[in-house]
Amino acid sequence: MLKVFWRILTRDLLLAMRRRTDVLTTLFFFVIVVSLFPLGVGTERQVLRILGPGVVWVAALLASMLALERLFAADYEDGTLEQMLLTAQPLALLVLAKVAAHWLLTGLPLVLIAPLVGMQYHLSDTAIGMMMLALLLGTPVLSLIGAIGAALTLGLRGGGILLSLLILPLYIPVLVYGAGAVEVSTVEVADTQPYLMLLGAFFLSSLVLAPLAASAALRISIE
């Protein structure tokens, strides 16, 4: 079973690498959105420090969602997805592999870019570190929950907008605690522990439950 997981993961990564622009556009979207806020809100240090965590997280949500459309779309179009449904392998495992690839391509880069953003928003080093940690825990959850939405809206006209409408409410807990963790870290680092534990809990539970829901959604969308 592990072999299958790796195969799908590496396959998706390989396919994505051949179309590098897709991955990069998501990243640049994130950077642009994050850079736009100071232009609109004003560049005063204090204001930016307060806004920073929230803005970064909202941008991360949006960037994650942009990339979600492509999670299943390509395989759906050329019939590969149908084949995946027919194999003896548990569909949830295959979904997990695809989501893992998606996260490596969209979530992880966000984590790595965080210091740059932190600098733009004059965040302290502890805050930046906390932001990276929170993003590391939170972005997989975004990919996992997003997969459910992507599976439900597979092949629909206007799927992207519909996907956002369906998924954004479900992202709220991650947003609240992810941004909260960074905010609290500026005051007292020890206080961030409950936030991180909550994010960890979200990660673990969505790791188990989201692939199951997404595979159910895939079966509904394809059969």
Added chain:
Amino acid sequence: MSSPWFKYASPATFYPLAGRMIPVFWVLAAGLILLGLYWGFFQTPDQLGGTNPQKEYYRIIFIHVPAAWMSMWLYVVMVGWAAVGLVFNTRLSFMMANAIAPTGAIFTFLALWTGAFWGRPSWGTYWDWDPRLTSELILFFLYIGYIALHSAIDDTRRADRAAALLAIVGLVMVPVIFWSINCPDPNQCAALHQRSGLGRIEGNILFSMLVMTFGFLMYSFATALTRLRGIILTREADTQWVQAEVRAEGPAGART
């Protein structure tokens, strides 16, 4: 697995049953709502004192709270029918879930609107990101998402099942979402904002609120069943019994 209930799982048998029940619900709804309004306006004090003084505008409560309760209850019922549909593969269950959704959305919107109108005189602002109102807003998005997803999919079967799954996922997420909004700082989450226990509400006010809630419940039954009958007619249009029904009703539904 045969049981008397499964007889009514067929749209053809349920349609006339619903038809007979609907007028009853309308009557009950009208009666209860009128009673609740009368009691709420004429049998309760004009102003409230105590720890949380309120002036006459508190009477908005007789719409706001019942609407909010209904919005939440209807979502649960909707998910219930969606689950039944997914498990037993009964078309009528999905149709019922679809029939409930718009009514639920309307009550959610009403709860938000009256909440804002209550907030303005009492807190000083129309919107305060109060946890309960914010959760109500999220619930509104969940209803809209359900309706949007269902109408975006052409294939009825896929639409029913996809929307059903979405509703179930939504229900699982609602406590998490509510909790995260209510308790954004897990370090100090002990006592949330004043929990107005039902026991501490003045008798007449509580009575009106409950009567209004039941009135809204009867109203929901009536509208959901009416909408359901419309859905049944549309979906089962090719069957004999619907065609007979359409003929019987005459052109443009002379007899409603």
Added chain:
Amino acid sequence: MGPGGGSGRGPSGGADMMEFLNQGGYAGFVWGSYGMALALLVAEVVGLRRQRRTILTRLGRLLRLRTPGGHP
């Protein structure tokens, strides 16, 4: 805490009626809320009736198209 409703019923109905409508100065909020409630509920009911008529008309038309020579 006896009944203290905004308007008492009785011979001096006029002034009390104004008081009732005024709701202690919060008329806009109270009636704005109840008005929206009424508007929505009425709209839903009316909408449902129209929907039913539309469905029946449409289905009736389809039916008459299928059975040549009109309905029996």
